[in-house]
Amino acid sequence: MKNVAKNHIVVPRRSARRFYGHGIPGVDLDQLAGKLIVVEGADGSGRSTQIVRLVQWMENTGHATVQVGLKRSTLVSEELEQAQHGNILSRTTLSLFYATDFADQLENIILPALKAGFVVLADRYIYTLMARDMVRGMDEAWLKNLYGVALEPDIVFYLNVPPEELVQRTFAKNAALDYWESGMDLGLSRDMFDSFMKYQTTMQATFRRLQASYGFTIVDGMRPLDVVNTELRKKISAVVAGK
């Protein structure tokens, strides 16, 4: 009788919550009943595909989900897109613009969803923003203060795929490398391929540095999609169950 009534839906345990720094004024952390799950990784790491699958799986297992990602805020996403297109903003400005985009989603989507007990899946979080800025020579302490507004997620996956493979996957899809993902603004090389390889290698090294402070769960993204997805599910199940 009891087993049938339970219907195999796992009711999440409360997480111990904290902001990385000063946080958002006036937020009661004890009220955030949901879970925040972050998937990080370069373009071509399989990030978005994994998230689509995770959403399907979560909904199938009875969890309400919300998705967030970079450059998706109501407040500044359009302007940010425009700025990036023209490549007219200098680094501190672009950095703060992205931080505004993040904070808007944090306050208007992530925190309310967590309060309502949703599972929030973030397609990248502050770490990509920090890594990009660090590669561009921004001060790490400045970035840590800035992103002290961020809520610590329940788990952060980093899909690790070496640049050699990223470039192959990108070409299989687009036949062109993205200006920003190649770090062309940095002037590493006039050759886009060389620039991409150098930039992605530096980004990975920066992520490894951030790993020390933020403790990502590193996932080997070189394996087949299903294998990676199974690993993610297993770890997320443990998080939801409060283990």
Place this chain on the structure above:
Amino acid sequence: MKTFAELNFPGRLIAVEGLDGSGKSTQIYLLKRWLELQDLKVYFSEWNSSELVKSATSKGKKRELLTPTTFSLIHATDFADRYERHLVPLLRAGYLVLCDRYIFTAFGRDVTRGCPPEWVRGIYSFAALPDLTFFFKSDLEVSLKRILEGRPQLKYFEAGMDLRLSTDPYESFRIFQGRILEQYLAMSTEFNFLVVDANQLVERQQAVVRELVAQQLDLGRFRRAESVPAPAPADLRKKAKVEEPVP
């Protein structure tokens, strides 16, 4: 934090701060005219005026989308854009840069809105300090009267309505401005504000401002180089002569 002079910039930055209605914009305008008419290299920059960021800020304000955190960040973005693209290059080129509001506006407003002071100051730590900061200190009632005399339509964020201090915009504005004034006064010594009594007549204030500027800066250094017109190439000169109208 260091001033531009301490950082060996050839240019100098003068900022004005004060409550809405303190008359600071009038004062910096008159200062600008005075400097320009001496043929000095002058650039003027206003708070919240970067073209690109403006559209996001006005959308956020119109639709009341801003929280204290995003309000703070979007203004920091605006400031950074002006700082990196205009202020720093012009100061490198030896300009006198005049700013109607500088980082202290953010320190005062954002902290009043509930943002942690260390967080706000940390964000603006990329900016050097002004070489001169004038603070136009008016009695709260004088500022309020100047702004409220015409019973203008007070804007939501300007009146601090987002803080829910009062449902009446005028009352909210009063409380909000009062708190910002407290923040300004607390910063006054720390950041060496040159305090100008803004309850005085415009002319009297301007005399004080000009005297202090002349005293503290070697204005001759900012004079535009005598612009000797470059001689036109020989063939062009000839051509121009031909086309000269016959009187």
